[in-house]
Amino acid sequence: MTDQAVQPGLRERKRLATRRAIRMAVLSLALERGFENVTVDDISRQADVSPRTFFNYFASKEDAILGDPPLVADDALVEEFIAGGRDTGDDPHALLDDLGDLLATASHDAEPERAVVQLRKQLLRQHRELMHRRLATMRAFEEALMEIVLRRLEVQTGTPASDPALRARAHLVTLVAFAAVRHAWANWVEQEGGDLQDFVRQAFTDLRTVVS
Structure with missing residues (x-):
């Protein structure tokens, strides 16, 4: 990618x-x-x-x-990610590696700024209703990401997306990826320099080590 x-x-x-x-x-x-x-x-x-x-x-x-709702990536990159499942075979790391690339690219396209993120974080702590709205957008992002992962697994395994076991696997992968992105965001906000996409890539590199 x-x-x-x-x-x-x-x-x-x-x-x-x-x-x-x-x-x-x-x-x-x-x-x-x-x-x-x-x-x-x-x-x-x-x-x-x-x-x-x-x-x-x-x-x-x-x-x-609250800002713009988070996006996974543009349609072309999503389709490239999904189609990549045809060539990965049984490589256990390919899905997370490609997903990390996809989310890192999306992080760059979002062009976040530390000052905005830091101020928003302070304000959301003070206003529960705004926090709930923010959490709702994140849940929507998570659901959209899961559907993309599910389509990738469908291509990779040949199993229909309606299969409960495949959906459960897609949900697990999504939760793990989402946690890695949140970890990257937290580290990025605390640092003085560096691009968010680099932190996302590093988070997925570290994740690959953990699950090896």
Whole structure:
């Protein structure tokens, strides 16, 4: 699987900068004043954008805090990952190795920033309802990942995806992979430098050692 990052153009960099400014504004204001005391107008002024621009990026202040739902990867990479099951034979490590590559690429594409993640983490601790919404998005991500793993196993084994044993195996693989990603995120947030995708790759390298 390829791992070449495409550098964004000027328009995309401006878009990302605006999204970041809005996110930093809502997070910093909510931590300072309390989430319920912050309005979209307050956020827009802090981010130096109009309320209309705010709503071009986020549907609500809650969405601005929670950010985009996590994505596994683009469709082409997912299909490449699934098709890779035809060539792995009985290699016990191939599935996790390829899954690590897929999730590392997705981590790069997400372009997270430590400052945003750290502020969000502080705020979610203070607001249970926001934490529940964040957890719901993570569960949706986990379910989407499991379906991808299940399709890979179906190709690899020739067993239909409806088979309970195959679904159970896909669920186990997904839980292990998800734990590795969470471990990578936690380490990345605590460090001063390094790309998130490198932490994800290292987590899966360490996982390979553990399960050897």
